[in-house]
Amino acid sequence: MNDLMTWLFLAFMSLVYVVYMILPKKARPYCLLVFSLLFYVVYSKFLTFFMLSTILSIWLGGLWLNRIDDGEAKKREGLEKEARKALKKKVKRQKRLVVALIIIFNVAILATLKYFNFFGSLFEGFLSWFNLSVHMPILKIALPLGISYYTLSAIGYIVDVSQGRHRAGNLLSVALFISYFPQLFEGPFATYSTLAPQLMAGEGFNSQNLFSGLSKVLWGFFKKVVIADRLAIVVSAVFSNYASYSGLVVVLGIIAFTFELYAEFSGLIDVASGISEMFSIRLAKNFEQPFFSTTVSEFWRRWHMSLGAWFRQYIFYPVSMSQGMMKINKKLAKKNSFWQVFVPSALALFVVWLLNGLWHGADIKYIVYGMYYYVLMMLGMALEPLFNLIYKKSGIDKNSKWVTFLKIARTFILVNIGLLIFRAATLKEAANIFTSIFQSGELNLISLGVIDIYDTIWCFIGVAILLVYDYLAEKKKLPNSQNWHTAGKVAFLIAMAVMIIVFGAYGEGYIPPDPIYGGF
Amino acid sequence: MERLLKILSNIKPGIDFTKEKDLVERRILTSFDILRLVSEINNEFDIEITPLHILPENFNSAESIYALIQKLEDED
Known part of the structure; x- marks a missing residue:
């Protein structure tokens, strides 16, 4: 953001604030929506279409899910236990279908705009191994502002409605939840149940x-x-x-x-x-003193917290608690409680960190960035029993000040290596920069x-x-x-x-x- | 309640689960702990805790966890 943009943004914000406070309470959410959309149109122009289609899709999807729920409630009355169970199963299937449709629609927009060229070049590379030459078209279209943020928020909304965490919102609240201007640049991610009531409250001065x-x-x-x-x-x-x-x-x-x-x-x-x-x-809070973390897992609970919370809620738990995973879990529980957690966590975290890497960008280096943290977390989990044994045998207090300090220093070094991968233009450059640490330069x-x-x-x-x-x-x-x-x-x-x-x-x-x- | 407290102290020894009211907010229970806890509760009480129930308010204290167990037992 250059100086002029900063001043324009501050002027815009002041105008919104004054108009918002002058208007009566009921009109304030409309005011926020109008200014948020205006902001978006000025910034993203015709790309606003993509955000509007996301808003419409989840609003309609939410209403559809409500209708299914209401229909079930009416049909349940007077049914025997077995019939109720069968109805519940049927409704669950219907709702899954609606959620899948909405998610596919929104992920398809994101995938096309953000990842088409990346996966196209990967596909070309893959075919070239078999001496096949295919030229994928290259999409030359800018990314709509905040698409990676609002798409995940939209997915969260539709999943939450389907699971009964809250009812579907009206068009105003859903549109405002997705387009609310302060969070479009860099987040944080919000959940509808925490943000929408505040947006709709229209609190005064x-x-x-x-x-x-x-x-x-x-x-x-x-x-x-x-x-x-x-x-x-x-x-x-x-x-x-x-x-x-x-x-x-x-x-x-x-x-x-x-x-x-x-x-x-x-x-x-x-x-x-x-x-x-x-x-x-x-x-939502997004940072909580991340450099005081003693492990990389803790670092990610304190850094970009709203993204971590989204992945935990919508990827980690659903994958690690899926029916298949629970069956594996049950078998492992009889043998060893360590493996009982390790196996589902390993599988779920793999998905989480693959997607987390990809979310950061359409490039191999971001996938490696995600996998770097995955490997560190798995190593941390796998070695924890060994470290606990060492602490026990050596009599060292693992909560002592100097052990905590060493853990914080170790985590800081690991985070810096991760961010080296993130910042370097390519993986090769990251490796070269890393090796140059050990070489002498003059400057x-x-x-x-x-x-x-x-x-x-x-x-x-x-x-x-x-x-x-x-x-x-x-x-x-x-x-x-x-x-x-x-x-x-x-x-x-x-x-x-x-x-x-x-x-x-x-x-x-x-x-x-x-x-x-x-x-x- | 006794069975639940036994499971909890197996997962996190040294915590007074009868007094602690901020298990999630204070990060006493991490997502890995919750995963193990859910699996053991599901087996012990023969219920099905799903991702839908994984909310901080359900896991912040032994009482809230027990209330969730009772709710799911009643639903069955």
């Missing part, structure tokens, strides 16, 4: 929510403009010329990318959550002149600010602004804005990097 929302927006911009965009200069210098740098600088470059991604992604989520909070709408960052000493210092200060903030959040010691005096709140907001203007990476000749997660 609340000074505390306005203050806490604005604080979040400014903190998010601070992370993006002051920390992430400055780290991006180091990252792009190192990744584009890694062979020239000494091993230590390459390591710093990789770590810088990890913090760049964290500052940027969590920053933009803070902006989205902050905007929502001003409207008294709470979005350090400052001698190359890519960044000056002022920027370098700000990179370190920025990372320190992130870590201190997270430390305080982890220890639950962040100051509570609820009791602050109004003058104090205003002074705080002004100070934050000044910090961003004075210390932000922008200005003439500076080209801000595109948001890393923005292409999804």
